[in-house]
Amino acid sequence: MQILDHAKVALSLVVAVLVWWAVAASGFVSPDLFPTPIAVWHAAVELYDDGLLFSDLRASLGRAAVGFVIGASLGVSVGLLTSRTRFFRLALNPILSLCRPIPAIAIVPVAIVWFGIGDGSKYFVISYAVFLTVWLATHHGMEHVPETYIRASRSLGAPMMREFFQVVIPAAAPHIVSGLRMGAALAFLSLVAAELTGASSGIGYRLQEARQYLRMDRMFVGLVELGILGAALDFAFLSLSRHLVHWEQT
Template structure:
């Protein structure tokens, strides 16, 4: 066995362990940041600078959340909000991704679709809310429509960008191998655009949660957004903060789920990057 082979074999485990060390370090830093945030919050609450109505301590919020969970008051709100977010987000994805692909792939299609989308994109969700009630009433349909509207645009824009800005080298290589236009579209463009599409999905999911608060203000009796408004009106600030933190945890969990799906779908990209 040559010295070069020995060096390569010895360096392989070290190279494989580097990503694990980086992940561990990243996790430790993020955990430390969160611990520091909650510790600072606890100290400020204990200082007496604010009354518990204005700023309850993290322990008071945790206790309120535990009581709500044990009483069964929390789970129906979580289930209602998750159902609305999932329905609105899936509907937005089913509309935005095909439209974005068609717009990015065909300039003529883009000439028809993009002006209409750009006309509505600056209009905020709250401005659409009265129309949503007028069109769909105060039931679930209006809430899902608003969530779909809010999450549509980032998915659509990122899908267009992913399709339009595919590296020309990939397309030229496929053409030189005799690939047809449809084969290039399916096997090159869609695969290369996938990272941007997934980024759009993660952004769209964030907008879905942002829109959920406005959507659940429409004559709701269940949902985390409704819980925020209801507890705020009765000055139950600890329960209000439970609902706010729930938004953060649920959004984080669903974003991590999308990230795991992205890693499974884009294994080829990581493998390609590791060769360079």
């Protein structure tokens, strides 16, 4: 059954590439504006030969990882505080709710002024995007732990700490993990915004440079890289969450 699923995914990708090829080769669009898969492959090889493909990947993954770790740790911690403590809920929820609709790209100019054009501003932009998503998921998950679980643990005489770690956290874990999964995707989404300025390496920077030199083939390499990385990360998170919150699997 699993082999059949893999075959379906592979077939879907092959069809997508063939459609892309057909459109690019049809002559309706200039090949300079819509390159063929072969041209994109050659551009990827060129970037590899120039030593840029993996150095960009390394730079971007490093920034995304640092931003994710900072944002996720803060998100889970603050989510625990706002969901379980009235004082923090009253103090932080209004301001965090106001921040949530502000997109990461709008934060970039502020980040540059506060943290400069080095990696600090990039970590800030990525962790900002991750933090808000993880905070909301954690807060929501902790707030919606079924009351019956709490009553049952208390009637059995569980102390507060035990109740927190063995009842509340496991009940909220599926929400937290799904928040982390969304946060990981957002880390990549905000990466490109973060690398728009002050970067001299990374996938976002290379996309921008390719645009400046009208290199659509190189732009497509960056887009494909982002797509593959995002999908791989999502798959990894899904597999991990199956083990971490196995009690929630249906």
